[in-house]
Amino acid sequence: MKYRLFASSYTGGKPGDGIYALEFDGERLRCRDVCAELVNPSYIQPDGDRLFAVEETENGAAMAVFETEKGLALQARYETPGSGMCHVTRCGACLYGSSYAGGSITGIRWENGELCSFRQHEGQGPNAQRQEGPHAHSAQPSPDGQHLFVADLGTDRLYQYDIASGGELFPHEAQPWIQVPPGRGPRHFAFHPNGRWLYLVAELENSLLVYSYEPHESVLRPAGEYSLRGGNCPPEALAADVHLTGTGDFLYASVRGSDRIFGFQVKGDGGELEPAGNWPSFGRGPRSFDLSPDGRFLAIANQDSGSLALCSRNAASGAVDRLVAELSLPQVCCVKWEPSAGA
Structure with missing residues (x-):
């Protein structure tokens, strides 16, 4: 059985080897194609036969679209409002990019780059070093695709927007945001497959917050x-990523510093x-990880050690068993399995 997956790395602020198409046969991991045309592609999202990416630069922002049927073919690159873009998600015909440095969320139509929405966040949190202003860190649509949730690390808020037919974002009247406990720093989140629960990783306090979700009102509690x-x-540890198995029976979160998968x-x-336990990430700085679609493997992007680790997973106990394969990728910061891999 062959799996396909993708990884991205920081490129030192100039175009370089930053996005990788990889192949894994259950034992060996190898690189099939590399794109060296983007600057700091800090986040990628495969979607069917396409791959979406963002460039994380302080003085601007861009989103890119790749065709992946035969490798990595750059289809388009769109410069957008915002700065320090660190996450991208698709909802219908639109891409929504989260700007960490700019504290904003930008929506474009992925087929032509047309701007459909721009929302600037305001405010700050109690952590003077990390929360001096807004820092949008990730966004995801609601399970029904009608709303967009945005985690803002700087303001300790999980924002909610209604998505209009043209992709424009409007604050959700019933709950434009929910306030996270002060100083927590919300980063990434995931919905349970049944659509009734949301799990949020708080980076600055290394905690996992659970919210019930009422889809009829689109309200979190x-x-x-x-x-x-x-x-x-250690005191300097920072929580990073969170994912659930496809069946929703196990949840995992990564922490940099302790370099563990919980x-x-x-x-x-x-x-x-x-x-259910915690296990080593087999590297330093597990900024990103992802579960294979069949739940057999975890792929872990260890940014600080520049290594991509593939580990086996025990489906019954949930344990991350052993290191199966490893690949050196300097400054690797994001990894995603192809959704149909292993199916």
């Missing part, structure tokens, strides 16, 4: 909190988590 500080967690068994319909 706090439902629990779990620590990500096990495994001899696992939780999801109980009931998703509102309760039970710690």
Whole structure:
């Protein structure tokens, strides 16, 4: 069985080897194609036979579209409003990029680059070094695709926008944002497959926040909190990424500094988590990770050690068992399996 996956790396502020198309046969991991045309492609998102990417630069922003049927063919690159863009997600005909440095969310039509929305966040948090202003870190559509949620690390808010027919974003009247406990720094989040729960990683306090989600009102309500500080967690540790298995029975989160992957068994319909253990990331600085579509493997982008680690996973216990394959990729910062891989 062959799997396809993609990874991206920082390029030192100039065009260079930054996006990789990879192949994994269950034992060996190899590179099939490389794109060296973008600057600091900090986040990628495969979607069917396309791959979307952002460039993270302080004085501007850009989103790019690749065709991936035969490798990595750059189809288009669009300069956009914003700066320090660090995340991209698709909803219908639009891409939405989160600008960390600029504290804004930008929407464009991916087929032609036409701007469909721009929303500037305002405010700050109690952490003077990291929350001096807004820092939009990630965005995802609601399970029904009618709303866009945006995690802003700088303002300790999870914003919610209604998505108009043309892609323009409007604050959701019932709940334009939910305030995260001060100083937590919301970063990445994931919805349970049943659409009734949202799990949010708080980077600055190394915690996992659980919210119930009422789809009819599109309203979030706090439902629990779990620590990500096990495994001899140092003071400078920073939580990073979060994902669930396709069946929603296990959840995983990564922490840089302790360099661990934390696992939780999801109980009931998703509102309760039970710690299942924590395991090494087989590198330093696990900024990003992803589960293979069949749930057999974890791919971990260890930015600080410049290594992409592929680990096996025990489906019954949820444990991350062992290192299966590894590839050196300097400054690797994002990894994603092709959605149809292993199917």
